[in-house]
Amino acid sequence: MQVLWFRCDVIIPSVSLGILVVSVLIGSFFFLHEIQHEPDTERNCNMAEAAQSNWERYRTEGHQAFVLGYTGEVGKELMKELAAAKLYKRVVLIGRRQVELDPSFGPEFEQKVVDFEKLEEHAEVFEGLDTGYCALGTTRGKAGVKGFVRVDHDYVLIAAEMAKARGCKHFSLVSSQGANKNSSMLYTRTKGQVEEALKVMHFDRISIYRPGVLMCDRTEDRPGERVARVLLKPISYLFPTAITTPTETVARALINNAVAPSERKEEVYENKAIHQLSGTSKLCGSQNYQETSKSK
Ligand SMILES: NC(=O)c1ccc[n+]([C@@H]2O[C@H](COP(=O)([O-])OP(=O)(O)OC[C@H]3O[C@@H](n4cnc5c(N)ncnc54)[C@H](OP(=O)(O)O)[C@@H]3O)[C@@H](O)[C@H]2O)c1
Incomplete structure (x- = not known):
């Protein structure tokens, strides 16, 4: 024809x-990416395996934490994990609005409403909190270029500086896959710049997580992300660590790593490592991994 x-x-x-x-x-x-072993595979898998015993030890140490971005998708999962694990004597939730917390959450959770444009006026909220989790972020579509940089870069760094000055020893940041300070794309460049700035603040320990596309039932309507999530579902099923990350996986990785003793001051976890830390990576349980571990 x-x-x-x-x-x-x-x-x-x-x-x-x-x-x-x-x-x-x-x-x-x-x-190939899925089955490839990296130098830190064993370390990450061991951290996930030791999580329960690390939780028990960590609980007795009387740590106090804050969470920035707790009303977001990663933040909500992190709160659920923290509420279940009961790792902290006090968890200060720092946000721009008050939300109703799940009644099952313990009395250790406190909400503090702050104006991020005048964060220095709320310095006392960081007092005595030795551990910080940050899952703050917006989108260019929602906030414009300036607004995006203000939230994802400036707010993060101002909060980190204030927290450090008031006793924060370990700061964990949810960044993004592809973060690179030299990138030509605003999103990945901004994430890379924040990472670099945090590294030179000299926390006792800085942990950076670079998840892929977050898989969750997002409360906020973001049509682009919704379509991407549908299209990526088969990839996420077949190759879970390639370009997607469930929000609960990020949350579990954050706490499994925070409770583990670490010899490193600076840690950057790519998507695959996040899955390993969370205990959801099939690679950790694989024959290949177990044999490599035993032969060392
Ligand atoms: N979306 C993805 O697929 C993806 C992939 C990789 C990495 N990430 C990164 O992962 C992190 C967490 O993502 P997420 O999806 O959990 O974020 P999210 O659901 O959009 O939540 C963002 C958090 O930041 C707060 N926030 C936003 N704008 C603010 C402002 N102007 N002032 C004060 N607080 C503000 C939000 O508070 P309100 O609830 O009050 O708005 C919320 O608590 C972000 O840094 C994001 O860039 C996302």
């Missing part, structure tokens, strides 16, 4: 073959 200048009986099989080849190449790439 001749249609305009090309023939359907030629073009359709060619396009189908092209799509098949590209799919196989992408699938192979993800598969």
